[in-house]
Amino acid sequence: LKPSASASGRISSGSAPPSKPYRPLRHLLLAPSRFRFLPPSFSHFRPCSRGCSASPVAAMSSSSSYQKELAAAKKAASLAARLCQTVQKAILKSDVHSKADKSPVTVADYGSQAIVSLVLNKELPSESFSLVAEEDSADLQKDDAQETLERITALVNDTLSSEYNTVVSDKDVLAAIDTGKSEGGPHGRHWVLDPIDGTKGFLRGDQYAIALALLDEGKVVLGVLACPNLPLTSIANVDAHYSENQIGCLLYATTGEGAYLQSLNDSSTVKINVSTVDNPADASFFESYEAAHSLHDLSKAIAEKLGVQAPPVRIDSQAKYGALARGDGAIYLRFPHKGYREKIWDHAAGSIVVTEAGGIATDAAGNHLDFSKGRHLDLDTGIIVTNKKLMPALLNAVQESIKAQSASHL
Numbered sequence: 001l002k003p004s005a006s007a008s009g010r011i012s013s014g015s016a017p018p019s020k021p022y023r024p025l026r027h028l029l030l031a032p033s034r035f036r037f038l039p040p041s042f043s044h045f046r047p048c049s050r051g052c053s054a055s056p057v058a059a060m061s062s063s064s065s066y067q068k069e070l071a072a073a074k075k076a077a078s079l080a081a082r083l084c085q086t087v088q089k090a091i092l093k094s095d096v097h098s099k100a101d102k103s104p105v106t107v108a109d110y111g112s113q114a115i116v117s118l119v120l121n122k123e124l125p126s127e128s129f130s131l132v133a134e135e136d137s138a139d140l141q142k143d144d145a146q147e148t149l150e151r152i153t154a155l156v157n158d159t160l161s162s163e164y165n166t167v168v169s170d171k172d173v174l175a176a177i178d179t180g181k182s183e184g185g186p187h188g189r190h191w192v193l194d195p196i197d198g199t200k201g202f203l204r205g206d207q208y209a210i211a212l213a214l215l216d217e218g219k220v221v222l223g224v225l226a227c228p229n230l231p232l233t234s235i236a237n238v239d240a241h242y243s244e245n246q247i248g249c250l251l252y253a254t255t256g257e258g259a260y261l262q263s264l265n266d267s268s269t270v271k272i273n274v275s276t277v278d279n280p281a282d283a284s285f286f287e288s289y290e291a292a293h294s295l296h297d298l299s300k301a302i303a304e305k306l307g308v309q310a311p312p313v314r315i316d317s318q319a320k321y322g323a324l325a326r327g328d329g330a331i332y333l334r335f336p337h338k339g340y341r342e343k344i345w346d347h348a349a350g351s352i353v354v355t356e357a358g359g360i361a362t363d364a365a366g367n368h369l370d371f372s373k374g375r376h377l378d379l380d381t382g383i384i385v386t387n388k389k390l391m392p393a394l395l396n397a398v399q400e401s402i403k404a405q406s407a408s409h410l
Ligand SMILES: Nc1ncnc2c1ncn2[C@@H]1O[C@H](COP(=O)(O)O)[C@@H](OP(=O)(O)O)[C@H]1O
Pocket: 103, 134, 194, 196, 197, 198, 199, 200, 201, 287, 288, 289, 290, 292, 293, 294, 315, 316, 317, 318, 336, 337, 340, 343, 346
């Protein structure tokens, strides 16, 4: 696998490319935009190389007990993605302000969370509703945030107007954002949302995802990843250039039903599977674009030990899980710096998309990821994802490399 670059979604191999400047399009954030619906085209869905078997399917089996929830989740994530696309095209540096942890957060984070909360409530009115989500409205309640809040409300209304007659107020938006304060846990149903996963990628103009999952009795039973900048065809294709209507993926899975890929712009669907590569020399691996989010040196050592030849493919967000689920690459390595606690919304949707596509996601000790412990994952050292054939050798390489790293730090 070699690096490839798309018009709007950068994929890096090893070294960070120069960042793209943003064009100031503030008016798009202030005035309602007209959404452009791209013509349905499915000709770009081709089976990708390296063992991925994406094939057109008529529809998912209707036997799943989560069909209603899946339809609502797809609608919510797609509408949120539409809002995010509008903002990504229009964003100004001044739209970024800081949370306590200094990570950038934008009107799109809040708008996306409000949309998902409002749409799920609208589509599933009879269900008791619990949402574990990344944002809360505390910063937006401050006096100096009124203009930002009004802009978010306008964006939310503009986005929802294509589907609903309702007009929401600033207060409705704040309330919708704050439904995300649930603690989750092992009992009952909880929606899990990252309204923009890969905020840094989003701000750079690169990959990001709206990641929505449903937990039922502590298990992830449904996941949807809307990846507006992910090409519809494999990113393993070295020389590919993508036009606007070849970009924008909705990946989803429900338990026991397989994983599927749909264009964000039309409804045709393909079933996806992870790569069948079993020789590490033919495998490639994904990792975070941001070195602050994952130890690139440790991944390099693991890849070398395993015999992986290709350079790392660095992209932001759970788009990594999506790309792996359709076989663009065979391995995803994530090793946060010491002390970092992973959040469930960063992995819930991605992990079910991968496992339903035939892959496995575990921590560095080989334990399955446990989403029943509240807002955080309680895990050993890092997260590794691959297909079933490569997992034993990968786990071995991970554990030996971690041991060697600890010994060298003594
Ligand atoms: N120091 C750190 N180590 C590991 N992950 C971190 C981190 N700081 C932030 N993150 C998480 O990494 C996510 C992005 O993952 P990736 O590196 O794969 O793009 C962020 O999601 P958000 O962008 O939603 O905040 C955030 O939750």
